[in-house]
Structure formats: C-alpha cells, structure tokens
Amino acid sequence: MTRLTGRALRLTVFVGEHDTWHHKPLYSEIVHRAHAAGLAGASVFHGIEGYGASSLIHTSRLLSLSEDLPVAIVMVDTEERVRAFLPQLDELVSEGLVTIDDCEVIRYIGRDSEPGESDRKGKKWP
Numbered sequence: 001m002t003r004l005t006g007r008a009l010r011l012t013v014f015v016g017e018h019d020t021w022h023h024k025p026l027y028s029e030i031v032h033r034a035h036a037a038g039l040a041g042a043s044v045f046h047g048i049e050g051y052g053a054s055s056l057i058h059t060s061r062l063l064s065l066s067e068d069l070p071v072a073i074v075m076v077d078t079e080e081r082v083r084a085f086l087p088q089l090d091e092l093v094s095e096g097l098v099t100i101d102d103c104e105v106i107r108y109i110g111r112d113s114e115p116g117e118s119d120r121k122g123k124k125w126p
Contacts (some may be wrong), residue, residue: 004040009074009082013089014052015096027071030092037085040108047071052097076103088121099103112126 019026027044034042047070049059074081082100086106089098 004077004105006066006105008040008076008103008105009079010101010103011077011085011098011103012099013073013075013093014050014060014069014098015073015093017046018068019071019095021027021092026092026101030073030089033088033092034075034085037081037088038076038082039085040079042075044074045072045074046105053095076105 013027013030016026021029031042031044040073047058049057050070051057051071072095075085077085086098
C-alpha cells in the first residue's frame, strides 16, 4: 500500500468534460495513467460553470446551450512521482490548464488499512 505523509505536490489538470483521447473521455485516460504510474491517488471533479483560455463561459444552467462543462483532475504524490508523470500530460492535454502546488499530506489511509497501523513517520492512526 502506498504511504504518503508530509510535503507533497498537488497536480491539477483542467479540461472539458467532452475532451477525448482515442474516443475515451480524457479525464478517464488521465486517471488510468496516473494509476498505472503509481501515483498515490486521483480524483475527478465536475464543474458547474467556468471558462478558460477561449474565454467562452460553459455553464450547467438550464437555459444555457453549453454542454462542455469544466472538469478538474486532482492528483497528489511526492514531487518525484508528480514530475515524472508530467510527460504523459504533455502527450494527452492539447487544450486545458495544468498546475502544480506545494501541499502537505496530513493523513492518507486507505480502506484496507488496519487500525493502529503506522505511516512512514511512525505515527499511528486510531
């Protein structure tokens, strides 16, 4: 099981929900590649309104004609693993925004962790 505590990087990719990679949703391809690369985790968040470099506002409001809502894929891992994953994003993301932020992981425990199991620093969680 991957253990992650302390300093880390948060990698966020903003794309449109209808962006594709070989007829698959782009966000799904990014998540599957992040998993294959061994990143600690990835989550996809569906936006209800936004705009990007094109300045075209996309919204989920009932009377709007826009259908390509924003999607954010957020991944967190060590600097080494995140930076090693960036070339894959260069291949996949032709339109969108990719950001990296410093963050601190306070707690990262999966469902299959045993109570009292210690993390890399030896701290035990209840």
